[in-house]
Amino acid sequence: MAEVTRKRTGELLRKLFEILLQSQDGLQAGVALKKLADSVTLSPYEAGIYESSGDRRFEKIVRFATVDCVKAGWILKHKGTWTVTVDGVEAYNSITDPESFYKSAVKLYDAWKASQKGLSLQTSSQPEFGEEDSGGKSTSITFEQAEEQAWTEIEMYLLAMNPYEFQDLVADLLKAMSYHVSWVSPPGKDGGVDILAYNDPLGTVPPRIKVQVKRVTQRISTDTLRAFTSLIGNNDVGLFVSTGGFTKDAEEFARAQESRKVTLIDLDKLVELWIEFYGKLEDSARRRLPLSPIYFLTPPA
Template sequence: MAEVTVKRAGEMVRGLFELLAPATDGLAAKDALARLAKTVPPTPFEAADYPKRPGVRRYERLVRFHTISAVKAGWMTKVDGTWALTDAGRAALKKEADPEAFYREAVKLYRAWHEAQVKSGTVVEGAGGEADIIEAAGLSVEEAREQAWEEVRAYLLGMPPYDFQRLVGALLRGMGYHVAWEAPGGADDGIDIVAYTDPLGAKGPRIKVQVKRLGSKVDVGDLRSFMAVLGDDEVGIYVAASGFTRDAERDARREQKRKLTLLDLGGLYRLWVEHQRNIPEESRQLLPLTPVHYLDRS
């Protein structure tokens, strides 16, 4: 890391923040890195590959490394391969224009976080640093997760709509719900799945699920059309592969009369990972996942 000064690290991270600031939903990591390389071009050292790993350019790894402090400082998030700024990150970007001072503040907050982890026993002092991780790992945990998510996302988006609906039904069963009815393939009356919390549907509320695999983000109009078919005591779950507009998410949060849950592709995937052991093997093949374990010391 000797070739990268604190000022240079700040230029990278602050440059990245300037790209992420207007992106309210964040940017895919690979897109953010590609755009950053144009606004903050790599130096000859950064543009070169690691000597022992031909084809692995230093620049992208260095940016990833130097964003660790920003993540631990609570300035940015990395979820399912998407990088986004928090409100604290936007405030820091606005407050400190000098790249070096900006980065030093992130490092200061990171060290405070690390010390708190040591005191709590969550991590052991001296048990490997980020520099060791970035130089030694052929593929970082972060990159592996991003690559895995991109493959899963592409698989789900390419799945036939009816199979996607079956996957949602299988997930509900794996979570302990009793699916009473599933719409046949080709039907489109707004409700795709009806489920209950008990086998007879006698105890809990009726659960109505709408599944949308194709199309654009679900907007307020789509959401209100779904809510119109929900009874006062019914629970609604809207699963949309393309996600939801901010206005739709806001309306769902503000809904007082009915219980309403929105699930985008990332939320669906996380629930599948959490409950897949309870999903029958035949249904599990709709989204066959194999866990791979990494030593994550970050």
């Protein structure tokens, strides 16, 4: 039976780290794996397909190895995005031999595994990929792939939504959060404010909430955010919702504001709030972004 050596796994991992380090904010797992596959020559075994799932062995090999890296504290996985941590950068720079690199990750995984109740420290062996392993890696991979798929589908759904429907979605969310929405901008020029909301039905209790909504793929810059904050008065607070997120400079600009306070909400935070207040949404609002919980066995933390 064909094998995948630790040296080969280490080579793939180091190349993966190289690819991830080129992106400051990490990469979606699928994108990272494609870039990795395009940058190496796969062996016939690695390019082979599992008949049961239709997956290439290559993807499973890499995913199994990244579980070690996660428990080693070298990679952070969040909603399908893989990012190299500070410890991961240090390991990548200091352990240049591929086999030693992967062995170090495995050793740290074993230390984590031994810390779990009822387990003793022992050296892991490379599993036959595609089969269940006693360390729970298969559970971790199943969980992360499900999370990646769910998040990707939600993101694509929201990005494809009509801009004004997305604006109404944000207004619906504010209502579910017990704010009183007094105005939602109709199609056309809005002067930089898309939604007005208050803390009480009559709008007598400050602050007034001014909201700008952007259904975009690019990050919001400091200039765009500065233009919005210029519309925020002394008795206002600003809420800027952007599906594309914000640049680091824009985030710093928002934190530095004192008299003109503004809260930034990216796609990640928006979906978290939608899930948190889903039970308080009106039925018509839920239909804008209908979600259903599906339960998976949670991998050990």
